[in-house]
Amino acid sequence: MRAFAELLERLLFAPGRNTKISLLRAYFATQPDPARGYALAAIAGALDFPGAKSATLRELTGKRVDSELFDLSYDFVGDLAETIALIWPAHGDDPPALPEVIDALRNAKRPEIPALIEGWLDRSGPSTRLALVKLLTGGLRVGASLRLAKLALAEMGLVEVNEIEEIWHGLEPPYAGLFAWAEGKGERPTPGAAPVFRPVMLAHPIEPPDIDRIDWSAFRAEQKFDGIRVQIVATREEKRLYSRAAEDISAAFPDILEAVNFHAVLDGELLVIRDGGIAPFSDLQQRLNRKTTTPAMLRDLPAGIVLYDMLFDEAEDIRPLPFDERRTRLEAWFAREKPANMRLSPLIDFKTIHDLAELREAAREAASEGLMLKRGDAPYIAGRPKGLWWKWKRAPLSLDAVLMYAQRGHGKRSSFYSDYTFGVWNEEGELVPVAKAYSGYTDEELNFIDRWIRNHTINRFGPVREVEKELVFELGFDAAQLSTRHKSGVALRFPRILRLRTDKPAAEADRLESVKRLII
Amino acid sequence: MPPHPETWLKPTPSGLYCVPGDFYIDPMRPVPRAIITHGHSDHARPGHTQVLATPETLAIMRVRMGEERAGASQQALPYGETLKVGDVSVTLVPAGHVLGSAQVVMDYHGSRAVVSGDYKRQPDPTCLPFEPMRCDVFVTEATFGLPVFRHPPPEGEIGKLLRSHALFPERTHVVGSYSLGKSQRLIAMLRQAGYEAPIYLHGAHANLCALYETLGVRLGDLRPATSAQKAQMKGAMVLAPPSAVGERWGRRLEDPVVAQASGWMRIRQRAKASGIELPLIISDHADWDDLLATIKQTQAPEIWVTHGSEEALIRACALMQIRARALSLVGYGEDIEE
Numbered sequence: 001m002r003a004f005a006e007l008l009e010r011l012l013f014a015p016g017r018n019t020k021i022s023l024l025r026a027y028f029a030t031q032p033d034p035a036r037g038y039a040l041a042a043i044a045g046a047l048d049f050p051g052a053k054s055a056t057l058r059e060l061t062g063k064r065v066d067s068e069l070f071d072l073s074y075d076f077v078g079d080l081a082e083t084i085a086l087i088w089p090a091h092g093d094d095p096p097a098l099p100e101v102i103d104a105l106r107n108a109k110r111p112e113i114p115a116l117i118e119g120w121l122d123r124s125g126p127s128t129r130l131a132l133v134k135l136l137t138g139g140l141r142v143g144a145s146l147r148l149a150k151l152a153l154a155e156m157g158l159v160e161v162n163e164i165e166e167i168w169h170g171l172e173p174p175y176a177g178l179f180a181w182a183e184g185k186g187e188r189p190t191p192g193a194a195p196v197f198r199p200v201m202l203a204h205p206i207e208p209p210d211i212d213r214i215d216w217s218a219f220r221a222e223q224k225f226d227g228i229r230v231q232i233v234a235t236r237e238e239k240r241l242y243s244r245a246a247e248d249i250s251a252a253f254p255d256i257l258e259a260v261n262f263h264a265v266l267d268g269e270l271l272v273i274r275d276g277g278i279a280p281f282s283d284l285q286q287r288l289n290r291k292t293t294t295p296a297m298l299r300d301l302p303a304g305i306v307l308y309d310m311l312f313d314e315a316e317d318i319r320p321l322p323f324d325e326r327r328t329r330l331e332a333w334f335a336r337e338k339p340a341n342m343r344l345s346p347l348i349d350f351k352t353i354h355d356l357a358e359l360r361e362a363a364r365e366a367a368s369e370g371l372m373l374k375r376g377d378a379p380y381i382a383g384r385p386k387g388l389w390w391k392w393k394r395a396p397l398s399l400d401a402v403l404m405y406a407q408r409g410h411g412k413r414s415s416f417y418s419d420y421t422f423g424v425w426n427e428e429g430e431l432v433p434v435a436k437a438y439s440g441y442t443d444e445e446l447n448f449i450d451r452w453i454r455n456h457t458i459n460r461f462g463p464v465r466e467v468e469k470e471l472v473f474e475l476g477f478d479a480a481q482l483s484t485r486h487k488s489g490v491a492l493r494f495p496r497i498l499r500l501r502t503d504k505p506a507a508e509a510d511r512l513e514s515v516k517r518l519i520i
Numbered sequence: 521m522p523p524h525p526e527t528w529l530k531p532t533p534s535g536l537y538c539v540p541g542d543f544y545i546d547p548m549r550p551v552p553r554a555i556i557t558h559g560h561s562d563h564a565r566p567g568h569t570q571v572l573a574t575p576e577t578l579a580i581m582r583v584r585m586g587e588e589r590a591g592a593s594q595q596a597l598p599y600g601e602t603l604k605v606g607d608v609s610v611t612l613v614p615a616g617h618v619l620g621s622a623q624v625v626m627d628y629h630g631s632r633a634v635v636s637g638d639y640k641r642q643p644d645p646t647c648l649p650f651e652p653m654r655c656d657v658f659v660t661e662a663t664f665g666l667p668v669f670r671h672p673p674p675e676g677e678i679g680k681l682l683r684s685h686a687l688f689p690e691r692t693h694v695v696g697s698y699s700l701g702k703s704q705r706l707i708a709m710l711r712q713a714g715y716e717a718p719i720y721l722h723g724a725h726a727n728l729c730a731l732y733e734t735l736g737v738r739l740g741d742l743r744p745a746t747s748a749q750k751a752q753m754k755g756a757m758v759l760a761p762p763s764a765v766g767e768r769w770g771r772r773l774e775d776p777v778v779a780q781a782s783g784w785m786r787i788r789q790r791a792k793a794s795g796i797e798l799p800l801i802i803s804d805h806a807d808w809d810d811l812l813a814t815i816k817q818t819q820a821p822e823i824w825v826t827h828g829s830e831e832a833l834i835r836a837c838a839l840m841q842i843r844a845r846a847l848s849l850v851g852y853g854e855d856i857e858e
Contacts, residue, residue, distance in 0.1 A: 006680065009788075009799075010684075010798070012788065012792070013791065013792060013796060013797045013798065013799065014797060015797055019688075019797075022687060022688065023687070026687055065667065066835070066836075066839060068835050069666075069667050069832055069835055069836065070667075072666060072829070072831060072832045072835070073666050073667055073668045073832070076666055076668065076787075076829075077668055077787055077789075078789060079788075079789065082668075082787070082788060083668060086667075086668035086669075086670070086786065087667045087668050089667070091670075091809075125672060126670060126672065126786070127672070408766055408795060415765070415766055415767065415768060415769075415770035415771050462793050462794075463793055463794065463795060
């Protein structure tokens with residue numbers, strides 16, 4: 001438990017992805033089974049302890065700590081789990097091992113659980129207690145995704161992360177077989193008939209020189225839909241909906257799952273489709289990251305899928321077949337099954353790339369992000385293979401916005417003010433924030449901006465500096481959408497800095513009305 | 521009946537004033553006579569006429585503020601020796617906070633008050649350990665006067681730093697630390713743990729480290745970070761004031777792991793908000809358990825609390841059936857990057 005606690009603490013504070021992967025790898029390489037497997041399960045959110053909730057912990061603490069002292073402490077700390085872990089009046093130096101905790105909780109009857117927890121808290125020091133409390137209440141929030149843990153596992157041995165993804169959903173904690181395989185001490189575990197995720201094929205962005213360099217006659221064109229990429233995996237017994245990152249999102253989309261009564265693995269785009277039309281991304285967003293759903297949501301934000309590829313036809317793996325053949329199989333299958341809430345992604349006719357250039361420009365009206373170009377003879381290859389699939393996004397929208405706040409970055413940027421909040425003018429003549437951006441500048445520009453911020457700070461709020469409203473930036477973004485989170489009522493998708501506009505006075509920056517006109 | 525200390529030891533806007541001795545302890549503004557508990561800037565302020573302190577504290581004050589401002593007349597009182605000041609016998613006793621830090625023990629007509637100054641009970645290789653004194657009134661600090669503050673053993677935190685250094689050998693580990701006391705303690709603990717490589721210092725730390733060495737605290741191979749090449753400090757250990765790490769000074773560091781050694785690092789949001797990657801809970805102040813243990817050891821029937829989280833400590837005294845009150849002295853604990 002001690003090593004697990006230290007891992008959690010370091011992950012929480014680690015600024016970058018590579019640092020987190022190193023930490024995870026070192027932990028997996030040095031900890032024994034089954035402790036490391038349970039740690040992986042905790043990060044994956046695969047553990048649930050129904051008898052141990054924060055109310056139980058609060059009650060236990062109430063028996064041991066004066067309530068006035070508890071309240072003063074909670075006010076100061078601000079986080080309940082952390083307050084309990086820190087205030088618990090014992091100095092144990094013999095914390096339980098992670099597997100001991102898991103086994104005991106699995107075998108305990110519900111009334112026995114508080115006493116178990118009390119004993120563990122007594123045996124632990126504050127850091128271990130915090131890990132324990134977070135583990136029990138499921139609020140791990142370690143700042144490291146399951147994906148990073150899988151990357152760390154892949155780095156540990158010589159296995160590909162995609163191979164891990166492909167078997168992951170067929171595995172159970174504490175994953176002893178997975179670790180043995182990653183370390184070269186065992187065979188790759190086989191997922192059997194479980195409805196596992198298959199790593200997806202991704203596209204490269206088209207850069208201007210590619211347009212004339214490539215023979216586009218070998219390619220097929222489709223729209224690039226503005227939803228999220230998903231994979232439907234259905235066997236005769238089970239069915240799942242996975243995100244591109246291999247997350248099981250079935251529970252949030254019962255309307256999709258209901259229509260899955262077949263045996264196949266399909267690749268497609270999840271969208272909100274209302275009255276036959278594709279709704280803006282902001283509608284879909286309201287249905288994402290939920291554990292359950294409501295009838296109103298299913299009625300007002302009905303989900304649908306635009307299908308564009310087939311990976312398995314029944315139990316047959318058709319990924320080695322060329323795109324054209326897979327497409328034929330997909331069309332035949334679609335005609336046969338006619339699944340509800342699904343449609344095929346139409347192939348777009350074109351003669352030359354210049355026909356497509358026009359379509360790409362028109363993409364915004366068609367509620368799509370641009371175009372996809374796929375080689376007709378390409379097999380389905382996991383990852384981002386060169387030259388087979390291309391994405392050709394429409395040109396970004398842009399606006400001129402004023403720098404309002406700045407915050408220091410992390411790692412190599414930890415001494416630079418590199419994270420910015422930008423605003424535009426509203427009708428009352430105030431600046432209102434519309435976007436945060438962290439990228440798009442050169443090192444030289446970063447130096448200049450950093451110096452400017454330090455010399456033009458008018459206020460500090462903890463790590464955040466408010467600056468004089470003078471410096472104008474041209475921001476690029478993919479779309480504007482309504483937002484209830486921001487005071488401006490607008491949020492930009494994928495904002496990035498296009499250039500510094502030191503030539504432009506702040507008063508001439510864009511107005512909120514003109515940004516609102518861009519909302520689809 | 522000996523006179524109760526509240527009749528002869530009074531909180532005033534300038535600080536705690538001892539009437540029969542006619543002196544202030546750690547006064548906030550210039551006074552004719554001051555006793556200084558230790559060299560931190562919120563306790564040792566410049567411009568007093570006569571200053572009484574341990575020889576180490578006086579030496580620290582001279583380095584930090586110059587001979588002139590450290591007191592027109594300076595009198596050294598070594599630990600354990602007693603000096604009559606007016607009608608009061610004054611003894612300085614180790615407080616374990618930083619080198620030279622002292623509790624002020626005052627005896628007056630059979631009544632004894634002890635002012636702790638800042639103190640800790642954890643081991644510190646750079647200074648003598650705190651000695652609990654029996655007294656009638658114990659005047660204590662309460663910087664970490666909440667039951668959530670319980671500092672782990674410092675060796676464990678040093679271990680964390682060394683493990684990180686082993687895990688990221690290419691990255692410069694920069695530890696934000698207060699220039700007096702904390703830095704020297706960190707260096708000495710790193711040396712105790714067997715780390716003998718050069719340690720690079722921000723300019724603010726260099727003078728005090730040199731002074732510690734002349735006062736007999738061995739710190740090993742120390743080098744200025746300011747004139748070192750970036751490549752030289754790749755994978756090295758660097759100590760700097762916390763504020764310097766985020767400033768331009770920090771750019772000389774190669775992909776730094778930013779650590780900070782402070783009792784506040786116990787609270788995760790606090791550490792996270794200041795951009796720390798590796799929080800080290802190493803404090804020169806007593807934690808909650810040590811505050812309560814010390815209060816019991818002094819056997820004082822009455823506790824006065826100078827600064828920090830008075831409310832919780834007073835509540836805890838009430839639960840132990842000890843009288844306690846807040847002195848509400850303003851000015852301590854400010855601008856200290858503990």
